[in-house]
Amino acid sequence: MKHETPMMADVEVTTHGAMPGAEDYARDKIGRLAHVSHRPVLSAKVRLTKHGDPAVPRPVVAQANLDVSGRLVRAQAEAVSAREAIDRLTERLRRRLERVARHWEARRGAAPSAEPDEWRHTAEPTHRKPYFPRPEEERQIMRRKAFTLHRITVDDAAFEMDLLDYDFHLFTELGSGQDAIIYRAGPTGYRLALPVPPRPRELAVFDLPVTISAQPAPLLTTSEAADRLALMDLPFLFFVDAERGRGAVLYHRYDGHYGLIAPADDER
Numbered sequence: 071m072k073h074e075t076p077m078m079a080d081v082e083v084t085t086h087g088a089m090p091g092a093e094d095y096a097r098d099k100i101g102r103l104a105h106v107s108h109r110p111v112l113s114a115k116v117r118l119t120k121h122g123d124p125a126v127p128r129p130v131v132a133q134a135n136l137d138v139s140g141r142l143v144r145a146q147a148e149a150v151s152a153r154e155a156i157d158r159l160t161e162r163l164r165r166r167l168e169r170v171a172r173h174w175e176a177r178r179g180a181a182p183s184a185e186p187d188e189w190r191h192t193a194e195p196t197h198r199k200p201y202f203p204r205p206e207e208e209r210q211i212m213r214r215k216a217f218t219l220h221r222i223t224v225d226d227a228a229f230e231m232d233l234l235d236y237d238f239h240l241f242t243e244l245g246s247g248q249d250a251i252i253y254r255a256g257p258t259g260y261r262l263a264l265p266v267p268p269r270p271r272e273l274a275v276f277d278l279p280v281t282i283s284a285q286p287a288p289l290l291t292t293s294e295a296a297d298r299l300a301l302m303d304l305p306f307l308f309f310v311d312a313e314r315g316r317g318a319v320l321y322h323r324y325d326g327h328y329g330l331i332a333p334a335d336d337e338r
Contacts, residue, residue, distance in 0.1 A: 087120025092152035108171040109139040132159040204326025212327040224276035245274035249317025251308040256281035
């Protein structure tokens with residue numbers, strides 16, 4: 071007897087731009103990931119966007135947000151066509167769902183695993199920047215996002231970074247109480263930076279191999295942060311906002327403009 075692949079009950083797909091057939095294709099591909107989750111998928115939302123700028127080499131962006139028993143699993147992929155973007159998105163979601171399943175199984179005592187390939191996008195040339203090289207004079211802060219930072223350990227921050235498909239993750243470090251950023255870099259594959267380098271045993275206990283920056287985060291205005299980001303040709307910059315005294319991250323969006331992430335105004 072042939073067994074059908076289980077499907078998610080509902081996959082909500084929204085499209086922006088002309089992409090014939092993409093909605094049904096995304097619903098089918100993402101829906102078939104139900105058998106990977108090992109926990110109920112409470113909601114699944116997919117957003118497909120076709121960028122209008124002809125200079126952008128990979129104009130289709132596919133994004134997905136899955137609520138797996140209360141835990142958010144996110145992925146994003148860019149490609150030349152909608153079908154290719156959806157295929158890449160599906161594979162990234164698959165890896166994250168498998169990692170979630172392993173993490174839940176290990177909660178009874180083992181630390182989350184950290185296989186080398188889990189922290190890098192596959193099939194992407196390492197020399198190619200993940201954002202459009204827009205001229206500096208054209209760049210603007212197109213998105214400002216403020217949210218309550220979780221007070222968590224370095225291990226939990228790294229795990230969330232992977233599930234959310236981020237290159238970095240802004241959080242409040244549990245032991246020191248400082249705003250902090252973890253990102254993929256350094257000899258261990260993980261690097262941690264804080265406004266003030268931590269003293270010995272100041273950080274909450276963690277298991278992952280992490281390189282800790284010995285340099286304090288720069289105190290800058292948003293405008294100064296943008297100038298430094300462009301001057302140093304970085305994908306993102308962690309800094310202390312001179313107006314608020316809180317950690318913030320200015321980063322390159324896929325379209326070459328900037329995005330800003332900062333703590334919510336009502337924190338502390």
